[in-house]
Amino acid sequence: MYSWYKRNQIAATPWLFLIPALIMFAMYVIYPILQSFNLSLYKWDGLGDAEYVGLANYEKLLLRDRAFEISMWNNAKWLAFYLLAIPGGLFIALFLNQTVRGIRLYKSLFFFPFVISQIVVGLVFTWFYDPTFGLFNAIIGVVGLGPVNVLGDPQLATYGIIAAGLWPQTAYCMILYLTGLNAVDPEQIEAARLDGAKGMRMLWHVILPQLRPATFIAFVVTIIGALRSFDLISIMTNGGPFGSTRVLSFYMFEKSLSEYGFKMGYGAAIAVVLFLLMLIFIGYFLWRMYQDEKGGH
Amino acid sequence: MFPAPIEKASRGARITYQTMLPFVLVLWLAPLIAVALFSVRPAADFTAGNYWGLPSSWEFIANYGQVFTSSMPRYILNSFMITIPTVIGAVALSAMAGFALGVYRFRGNLILFFLFIAGNFVPFQILMIPVRDLTLDMGLYNTKTGLVLFHVAFQTGFCTLFMRNFIRALPFDLIEAARVEGIAEWRIFWFVVLPLMKPALAALAVLIFTFIWNDYFWAVVLTQGEAAQPVTAGITSFNAQFRAMYHLMSAGSIIAALPPVAMFFLMQKHFIAGLTLGAVK
Numbered sequence: 001m002y003s004w005y006k007r008n009q010i011a012a013t014p015w016l017f018l019i020p021a022l023i024m025f026a027m028y029v030i031y032p033i034l035q036s037f038n039l040s041l042y043k044w045d046g047l048g049d050a051e052y053v054g055l056a057n058y059e060k061l062l063l064r065d066r067a068f069e070i071s072m073w074n075n076a077k078w079l080a081f082y083l084l085a086i087p088g089g090l091f092i093a094l095f096l097n098q099t100v101r102g103i104r105l106y107k108s109l110f111f112f113p114f115v116i117s118q119i120v121v122g123l124v125f126t127w128f129y130d131p132t133f134g135l136f137n138a139i140i141g142v143v144g145l146g147p148v149n150v151l152g153d154p155q156l157a158t159y160g161i162i163a164a165g166l167w168p169q170t171a172y173c174m175i176l177y178l179t180g181l182n183a184v185d186p187e188q189i190e191a192a193r194l195d196g197a198k199g200m201r202m203l204w205h206v207i208l209p210q211l212r213p214a215t216f217i218a219f220v221v222t223i224i225g226a227l228r229s230f231d232l233i234s235i236m237t238n239g240g241p242f243g244s245t246r247v248l249s250f251y252m253f254e255k256s257l258s259e260y261g262f263k264m265g266y267g268a269a270i271a272v273v274l275f276l277l278m279l280i281f282i283g284y285f286l287w288r289m290y291q292d293e294k295g296g297h
Numbered sequence: 298m299f300p301a302p303i304e305k306a307s308r309g310a311r312i313t314y315q316t317m318l319p320f321v322l323v324l325w326l327a328p329l330i331a332v333a334l335f336s337v338r339p340a341a342d343f344t345a346g347n348y349w350g351l352p353s354s355w356e357f358i359a360n361y362g363q364v365f366t367s368s369m370p371r372y373i374l375n376s377f378m379i380t381i382p383t384v385i386g387a388v389a390l391s392a393m394a395g396f397a398l399g400v401y402r403f404r405g406n407l408i409l410f411f412l413f414i415a416g417n418f419v420p421f422q423i424l425m426i427p428v429r430d431l432t433l434d435m436g437l438y439n440t441k442t443g444l445v446l447f448h449v450a451f452q453t454g455f456c457t458l459f460m461r462n463f464i465r466a467l468p469f470d471l472i473e474a475a476r477v478e479g480i481a482e483w484r485i486f487w488f489v490v491l492p493l494m495k496p497a498l499a500a501l502a503v504l505i506f507t508f509i510w511n512d513y514f515w516a517v518v519l520t521q522g523e524a525a526q527p528v529t530a531g532i533t534s535f536n537a538q539f540r541a542m543y544h545l546m547s548a549g550s551i552i553a554a555l556p557p558v559a560m561f562f563l564m565q566k567h568f569i570a571g572l573t574l575g576a577v578k
Contacts, residue, residue: 013482014397018409021394021453028450029416032427039426095321098303098314106318108565110325115561117511119529120554123536127335127543128328133348135331167328172572179573181299189299198301207299217573220418227420231513235533249422256426257518264426271423282418286411293407 033275039268046262057269067243068270071251074158075227075277078247081162082169082226086218089173090211094203096174097181107178114171122235125164126151151237154244161232161245169225173218180214181207216288223281227274248274336360336547343543360548367538368523369549372531376556379441379448379527380509384502386449387456391501392494394453395460396486400472410461417454424451425518432519439520444527447519448509456501459571463497464490500571503564507557528553 005012040057044050061068096107113121129136129150137147150160184207192206208215230249233239239246239254246254248270256267303314323330337360338352347353398410428447429438437443467490475485516530523531532553539545561568 009482010401011403014401014403014406017393017397017486021390021413021457022409024390024446024450025413025416025453027431028428028447029419029424029454030412032424032431033419035427036423094300097298097300099298100303100311100315100318103318106322108562109322111561112326112558113329115507115557116329116554117513117529117557119511119513119532120550123532123546123550124328124332127332127547133343133346133543135327135349138349175569176573179569184299186298202299214573224418224420228422230422234513234517249420252422253425253514253518268426271425274420275423278418278420282415285418286415289414290411 036268036271036275039265040272042265042268044262044264046256046264050265053265057266061266061269061273067246067251068248070243071246071248071270074245074247075274077158078162078165078226078229079223081159082165082222082229083219085166085169085173085222086215088166088170089175089218090177092170092174093177093181097178107175111171111175113168114175116168118165118168118231119235121164121168122232125160125167125232126236128164129160152241154241157237157241157245161229161236164236165225165229165232169222172221176214176218177211180211184210220285224278227278227281248277332547332550335543336551338544340542340544356544360544361552363545364548364552367535367549368531369528369535369552371523372526372528372535373552373556375441375525375531376510376527376529379444380506382445383448383452383509384505386445387452387505388498388501390449390453391456391460392491392498393486394457395464396490398457398461399464399467400469400490410457413454413457416451417458421451422514425514429518439522439525441520441525444515444519444525447515448512452505452508456505459501460494460497463494467493496567496570499564499567503560503568504571506560507568510557 039050041052041054042050043053043057092110096103096110116124128134131137131147131149131152136150140146140148148156150156188206188210189202192202197206228249229247230253233245233247233250234253237245239250252267252270252274255263255270303311334352335348337355337357338347339354339356339359342348342353345353394413398406432438432443432447435443437446471489471493472485475489480488510527511529512527513529516527520526520530523534526534532549535549536546539549
């Protein structure tokens with residue numbers, strides 16, 4: 001045994017090193033994805049026997065479920081508006097990219113919201129929006145507006161939650177851009193300045209192309225963040241009012257572990273839809289990374 | 298540097314910029330500052346409708362003291378007992394996997410690497426039902442161990458991506474030289490590669506600490522009750538207990554948020570290196 005290992009060391013070592021990670025990953029990530037696909041073809045309350053129903057779950061989901069439709073729309077809203085974190089983060093990064101005294105502390109404090117858990121962010125914003133004592137209504141009250149019960153209004157609630165989510169996400173994008181701005185080639189900037197470029201033109205033609213790696217990562221983490229949104233919804237509105245703030249991930253959770261009986265198969269079907277939606281983006285991200293790999297080696 | 302350094306601008310512009318900074322910061326953190334102010338108010342202020350004036354008395358010690366006599370310390374302890382083993386497990390597994398994928402050429406290397414990345418991008422909610430079942434079957438439902446095992450497995454994806462890229466950037470000559478000396482492969486990992494990976498280990502440790510501390514979804518899926526739940530889930534029961542007592546709920550939230558914040562300020566450099574995936578240096 002030992003002498004075999006000695007002879008085949010180079011070939012065997014990587015697998016020995018990979019085994020623990022692979023086992024854990026297969027058991028808790030890869031296999032469950034397949035199981036979700038399988039389970040979505042069954043009707044199951046989580047206790048008794050599962051009953052095979054074919055595509056019935058999907059049929060009901062896609063054709064006859066109003067709540068699913070609302071969740072899909074809300075996911076679309078999350079995707080669209082959450083991306084505002086990228087220009088927002090860039091804007092703050094440009095504002096803070098100076099070398100005055102104490103700027104390091106300012107940068108850290110601007111980044112602060114990202115470090116706090118989304119649960120606390122959710123609580124903070126729930127109180128911020130509160131119609132009786134919230135800061136939000138105190139502010140719009142100054143100009144004679146309100147009071148508005150943001151989270152109690154089915155039309156507004158989702159936007160209110162997305163705004164809360166944008167707070168930490170913008171901070172994240174800001175730090176990505178600050179790091180990126182640090183690495184921008186000063187010679188190119190000087191050369192462009194000599195050519196008379198400045199302001200927006202400089203930003204667009206010289207700076208942004210060099211920030212592309214940062215933009216890519218900001219894009220990846222923001223899309224993933226948008227599709228994973230759950231905590232804020234759970235804490236701020238718990239899906240309400242009247243189910244108007246549900247997204248796919250929340251709806252799936254609600255269906256699978258609802259207090260009115262577990263609908264595991266139906267929940268799995270929702271999960272599969274969410275996964276397929278995500279697959280479009282994952283495919284694109286992986287393709288981009290694969291291109292980099294090929295270029296790099 | 299872009300935008301043009303403000304030192305080169307006129308004195309007026311410089312002063313405007315420096316007075317704007319604290320102003321903008323207060324605006325940015327306003328929701329949080331509001332909660333911090335709530336947390337030192339007496340209960341009477343809320344009944345009297347004094348939300349935004351000066352607190353009628355400063356109740357810092359009373360409010361925070363009450364948080365510490367509730368079940369909050371228990372939840373915080375749980376959070377530590379979940380977070381620390383996860384950090385160690387995920388960093389250890391991914392250092393090994395990253396070493397394997399970063400140093401060796403073998404068939405399937407790139408496929409495995411992309412499998413880890415892809416798994417890391419998955420919206421983890423889709424794993425919920427099978428992982429909950431698996432945890433129940435293993436008898437680990439409502440235990441810290443069950444939560445730790447899942448977190449280790451899931452974080453391994455992201456960590457392996459990070460470690461592998463970091464190892465790729467190390468000088469390969471060092472490993473070659475060690476091989477020529479006839480040093481065993483596992484010794485190369487332990488004595489050559491691992492010491493060079495210290496910055497990556499630190500970055501991941503800080504980052505994973507924050508991620509896991511802040512996890513809420515898995516905490517509610519895999520645990521319930523005081524025995525195992527971390528503080529993110531515990532805060533909802535805390536809030537239910539102190540319903541409408543905003544001074545206590547505010548103080549509780551601040552306590553719950555504190556450890557990752559402390560971690561961030563202590564290990565800022567590593568934290569940011571981790572966040573930017575090492576891709577933008």
